Amino acid sequence: MSGHEELIKEALVLQASRAPSGERVLSVVRQPVSRRPLVLTGVVALVIAIAVGIPFALRPSTPDPATFPAAAAAGSKLKYGATWLPDGFRERFRASDTDGWGQVRKWANGPMTISLGVNSTRNPMWTDAAANIESGYDKVDIGGVTASYSRIDGGAKLTWIPEPGTVLLLTLRDVPDMRTVAVEVAGSVRPDGISSISTGLEFGRLPVGLASTSMQLSGVSPETGAGEIVASGGMTTLTASLSREPARVDGQAVVVRGRQGVYAAPVKDLGGFSDGVLAVELDGGRWLVLRSPQVMSAAGEQLPTPLGSSDLVAVADSLTVSDTPDHSWIGTR
Amino acid sequence: MSLGFEEFVALRLDALLRYATVLTCDPHLAEDVVQEVLLRAQQRWPRIGEMDAPAAYVKRMVTNEYLSWRRRRAAREVAASKAMLDAVGPVVPDRTGEYDERDAMLSRIAQLPRKQRSAIVLRYYENCTDAEIAAVLGCGEGTVRSHLSRGVANLRAGELQRPASTVEGK
Numbered sequence: 001m002s003g004h005e006e007l008i009k010e011a012l013v014l015q016a017s018r019a020p021s022g023e024r025v026l027s028v029v030r031q032p033v034s035r036r037p038l039v040l041t042g043v044v045a046l047v048i049a050i051a052v053g054i055p056f057a058l059r060p061s062t063p064d065p066a067t068f069p070a071a072a073a074a075g076s077k078l079k080y081g082a083t084w085l086p087d088g089f090r091e092r093f094r095a096s097d098t099d100g101w102g103q104v105r106k107w108a109n110g111p112m113t114i115s116l117g118v119n120s121t122r123n124p125m126w127t128d129a130a131a132n133i134e135s136g137y138d139k140v141d142i143g144g145v146t147a148s149y150s151r152i153d154g155g156a157k158l159t160w161i162p163e164p165g166t167v168l169l170l171t172l173r174d175v176p177d178m179r180t181v182a183v184e185v186a187g188s189v190r191p192d193g194i195s196s197i198s199t200g201l202e203f204g205r206l207p208v209g210l211a212s213t214s215m216q217l218s219g220v221s222p223e224t225g226a227g228e229i230v231a232s233g234g235m236t237t238l239t240a241s242l243s244r245e246p247a248r249v250d251g252q253a254v255v256v257r258g259r260q261g262v263y264a265a266p267v268k269d270l271g272g273f274s275d276g277v278l279a280v281e282l283d284g285g286r287w288l289v290l291r292s293p294q295v296m297s298a299a300g301e302q303l304p305t306p307l308g309s310s311d312l313v314a315v316a317d318s319l320t321v322s323d324t325p326d327h328s329w330i331g332t333r
Numbered sequence: 334m335s336l337g338f339e340e341f342v343a344l345r346l347d348a349l350l351r352y353a354t355v356l357t358c359d360p361h362l363a364e365d366v367v368q369e370v371l372l373r374a375q376q377r378w379p380r381i382g383e384m385d386a387p388a389a390y391v392k393r394m395v396t397n398e399y400l401s402w403r404r405r406r407a408a409r410e411v412a413a414s415k416a417m418l419d420a421v422g423p424v425v426p427d428r429t430g431e432y433d434e435r436d437a438m439l440s441r442i443a444q445l446p447r448k449q450r451s452a453i454v455l456r457y458y459e460n461c462t463d464a465e466i467a468a469v470l471g472c473g474e475g476t477v478r479s480h481l482s483r484g485v486a487n488l489r490a491g492e493l494q495r496p497a498s499t500v501e502g503k
Contacts, residue, residue, distance in 0.1 A: 004489055005457065011438035012355050012458040019354040020361070022346035025368045029342060029375055095336065095344070102344045104336070117343050152339070171339055209460045214344070216336075230388070233460060237389035 023128055076100055076215060078195040079118045080168060082107070084188035086181055089114060090331045094197045095216035102214070107333075114185060117169040126167045133159055142186045149179060158182045162189070199227030200242045200325030201288075204318025207311055209233040217327070225327035238307060239291045240319060247279035247287045254309060256280040256316050257288070263309040278312040282321065290316050336387065338378040342371065345388050349395055355458050356399050358443040358450065370394045400451070441488050449484035452477055 076096040085107055093106035093115075103118040119126045133139070136148030140158070147160030155173035162168055170186050172178050199215050206212070210233040219225035226243035251264030261280030278290040292307035307315075336344075346367070353363035374381055374391050381387050442450060455461040463474040466481075 005485070007434055007438050008442070008453065008485070008488060009457045011435040011442060012454060014435045015358065015439055015442075016351040016355045016458070018360055019347070019350040020364045022342075022350055025346060025350070025364060025371060026342065028368055029338075029371045093336075095340070097344065104340045104344070106337075106340075113337075115337070115340060117340065119343060123347050157339075169343060171337075173337075232389065236465075237392075 021127055022123075023132065076103075076197050078103055078105060078192050078197065079166070080116060080162075080189055081105065081192040081195055082114070082116060082185050082188050083190055085114060085185060085333060086175070090220075090333065091329055092220055092331065093216070093218040094195075094329075095214065096197055097214045098212045111173075112175045113171075113173045114175065114181075115171045116189065117171070119167045119169065121161070121165050121167055129159065129167045130161055133161065140183050140186075142183070142189075147186060149182060151178075156182055158186050160186065162191075195329065196326065197227075198322070198326040199229050200322040201227055201229045201240050202320040202322075203229060203231055203240070203315070204320060205314060206231050206238070207236075207307060207315070210236060210238060217325075217330070219327065219330040221331040222327035225325070225330045227325055236307060237292065238312075238315065240315070241289045241291075242282075242286055242321065242325075243289075244285055245287065246281075247277075247289045249277050249279040249289075251277070252309070254278070254313055256313055257282070257319075261313075261316075263312065265309075276307060276309070276312065278309070278316060280316065284323070288316060288319070288321065336382060338375050338382065341378075341382070341387060341391075345391065346371075349392065352392065352459075353395050353399065356396070356451065356454050358439070366395060366398045370398050438488065445484055445487055448472075449480045449487065452480035453484045453488075456481055 076098070077100070078094060078096070079100070080103075082105075086109070088109040089107040089112070090109065091105060091107050093104070093108075096103040101118070101120045101123065104115055106113055106115040108114075119129075121127060121129060133146060133148040136150065136159075138149040140147050140149050142158075142160050143162075145160050145162060147158050149156065149158050152171070155171060155175070156178040157172070158170040160168055168186075168189060170182055170189070172182050172185075175181050197215055197217050199217050201215075203212050210231040212229060212231045215227070215229045217225060217227045223244065226241060226245065228239060228241040230240075231238045247262075249262045249264045251262045254261050254263045256278065257280060259280050259282070261278060264277045264279075266276045275291045280288050282288055290312045292312060349367050349370075350363055353366050354360050357363045357366060370391060374394060381390055384390055442453060445453065452466050455466045463477045463481075466477045467474045472480075
């Protein structure tokens with residue numbers, strides 16, 4: 001790449017750092033439909049944009065390919081957890097970005113859900129969290145820290161900053177006596193650092209331009225736990241999942257990890273969305289499935305998949321797969 | 334259990350806004366585009382949320398929304414001036430020649446024809462191949478190469494035409 005092209009690249013990364021805060025978008029998408037404005041006004045967005053700036057100059061959404069790690073961590077420690085939940089709630093979902101921020105834990109009891117999100121104030125979406133909490137209509141005390149409580153469609157949320165740089169978002173859906181429960185759960189939230197997400201998967205080699213971005217583990221019991229890791233870059237995303245749910249894939253036979261696997265080329269579905277899929281059954285009745293979503297054109301046309309059969313097989317062959325991922329927490333308090 | 338819409342937004346909104354900001358050369362338009370997309374995605378979330386890669390799907394929605402943006406394009410699509418870039422940029426002293434060069438380059442990128450600009454962004458920010466860019470722009474790979482060639486040439490020409498004082502100030 002020439003010096004001129006390097007300058008183009010650096011300029012675009014600088015432009016990315018000027019992205020606006022997500023607060024106004026967030027406020028709109030969380031409003032009831034009848035209250036949504038048609039468009040955003042520019043002045044406030046401009047002020048927010050001015051406030052964002054520098055911290056994200058070093059965090060472009062697309063990392064430099066030259067810096068991509070050869071492998072990604074198989075697990076991530078969770079920063080916070082709730083030590084009290086209403087009767088019947090069981091933990092069923094954990095997710096985290098690879099950098100350890102953007103974490104979510106979710107507990108459910110039938111249709112009722114409680115989720116705890118952990119975010120960084122370096123995230124533009126949360127840069128103004130302190131001011132927003134301070135200007136909230138319904139403020140409550142959570143262990144000596146001011147939190148902002150508000151209703152959202154079908155639920156409620158509570159936002160507070162337990163320590164500098166960290167924003168916690170507690171979201172409740174379909175839970176009776178929402179405010180009381182929210183405050184009680186929030187009051188029980190403590191730093192964790194022990195609980196983790198053990199997907200059982202770790203990327204080895206990745207195609208140039210892709211980097212590990214996130215992971216998640218979900219299920220209703222340890223036996224049903226399904227781990228997933230995601231790598232992305234540019235217009236390309238690659239997902240690898242490990243579960244006991246048999247993959248129903250019709251396609252061509254391929255050899256994956258020394259076994260008979262199946263690759264299905266992208267097929268347009270009813271929603272106009274299609275994936276390239278690679279599936280193989282591993283020891284113990286576990287299924288490894290890799291997916292690379294189809295890129296669609298502006299006109300909704302199906303386009304050549306960015307990752308083909310050989311790419312997916314190469315990624316699958318280089319994955320580290322654990323025989324003993326920790327699913328013990330799934331379905332427990 | 335799939336990711337709920339709210340959790341998805343919490344995880345992905347900042348990355349979507351950065352991508353849209355680079356694509357549109359306009360933080361305000363980027364905000365509008367992302368908002369429109371998320372409102373539509375929210376309506377369809379029961380289906381999108383069950384997809385294996387909802388983030389990739391929503392990112393494509395952002396791209397498509399920008400490429401088909403009509404409503405406010407005429408009012409919005411103006412060349413980003415140095416003053417505007419300064420206004421929305423970090424409030425820090427302008428200490429390095431490198432910083433000047435990047436801002437000047439951004440001004441030139443913002444003045445490129447839209448297709449050329451899109452091709453440049455997809456190649457140099459998103460690291461897309463010719464085929465991927467062709468897919469997004471809905472044209473052939475030859476056209477993509479033409480957009481890229483002309484875009485880079487226009488940017489280089491703009492660089493060469495900078496006032497001598499700017500060059501000397503490096």
